[in-house]
Amino acid sequence: MGGFMLSVLLAALLQAASAPPPTPAAPGVITNPDWQRVPTAEDISRYYPKAALEADLAGRAVLSCTVSAEGRLVGCSAATAWPEGAGFGEAALAMSEVFRMRPETRDGQAVAGGTVRIPIRFLMPANLRSAPVRARHAEVVSEIIELDCRFQGQKLDNCFARGGSPKASEVALKVAGQVTLPTLPTRRQQGRIVLPLVFTDASGAFAPPEFITQPRWRERPTPTEIFRAYPEMARAKGLAGNAVIDCKVEARGKLADCKTHEEDPAGLGFGGAALTLMPKFELDEVDSYGLKVQGRRIRVPVRLSSARPQTN
Structure with a gap:
């Protein structure tokens, strides 16, 4: 199993389009972290609980951490872990040393403080x-x-x-x-x-759902193109942001009739920036279930950050 590519879902990094609207955050809680480093597949393979891996168990945990002035996670605790006793809380705690966040600044100086909650899912590829x-x-x-x-x-x-x-x-x-x-x-x-x-439905008939949930992408914007779309209004504040764009799928998988469904934080241009990237997306003619995509809609999540993408 050592060759398995393991994946982690960080809900703090990218909210699913179907997620409910967030509740107002308590003071000092970071709801839109700007990550400089998150665990790679190799990191997750190293921290995955050995007994759980051998037992084909997947799991999840939620970390609650304080952010240091250097952007490290300190004082972490595993708020929840499932399945209980399978080691996923301990694995998430050990893996917290890998994360790096762009620290908050005050008067141009990095400052410590603020807490962040990071939902993590450990999931191995299916056989x-x-x-x-x-x-x-x-x-x-x-x-x-x-x-x-x-x-x-x-x-x-x-x-x-x-x-x-x-x-x-x-x-x-x-x-x-x-x-x-x-x-x-x-x-x-x-x-x-x-x-x-x-x-x-009750008759056994199935109409393809309006929204495509398992797309097969033919074309997507490159990390450099996403970086270049970062909105200038947000640059002065040094904030990263998320947007979800709602589009109709036309012939040959092209996206049209696009509009901003969500943006966070609002008012800094993240929705408009994400809209400029939509011509770069192109779908296959069928989704992962073999259903035609033309005429249906899709919600495309986009994360925009001022951090320059790494190049080989």
Whole structure:
């Protein structure tokens, strides 16, 4: 398993387009950190709990840390960790030394202070991927959820849900515990599998959801192009920002009718800057589920920072 490329999802770095609006932050809480360094796949492989890796367990933890004047994370604690006792809280704490944030400044001098919460997900690549499975539920129609679960024989556990609404994720996770897998094309008795659930209407019909949640990108802007789009209004404050752009997909995967859906912080030009990048995006004609994308909509998250991208 040492060759596995492991991934981390840092919700503090990039908010999902479907996330609920953030609640007002308490004084001293950093809600929009400007990261100079985050863990790489190699870092995460090094810190991943060995027993969890051998058991094909994925996990998550939330770090709560203070930021030093040098941008290091200090005084960290694992606010939550799941599954309990699997070592993910300890792994996240150990990995906190890797992070570097651009420190806050006052009168041109770096100052310490401020706390940040960092949700982290440890997830190894799946060994298998299932064909989409149709499901029905009165409260979920025309949505697709991907379950990433551990399989042990024909049963699933340790599941994470990706895509769709919070309700669809809730239903899918409940369904996972009731699934009995067919004979799998592997001799492994344990591993990880991705199971897409397609929620149909009462008749069993499925209309592609309006929003594309699993795009296949043909073209995307380069890190340098994203850097050049950084808004001048934000430069004076030295702030990074996020924007989510809502677009319609036209022929050949081109984006049109784009508008700013969210921007944070507001009023510093991050939405407008992200809009200038939309002509650089181009989708394949079908998404990851084989559904046509033309005529549907997509919400594209963009993070903009004054930090110059690294070049080889």
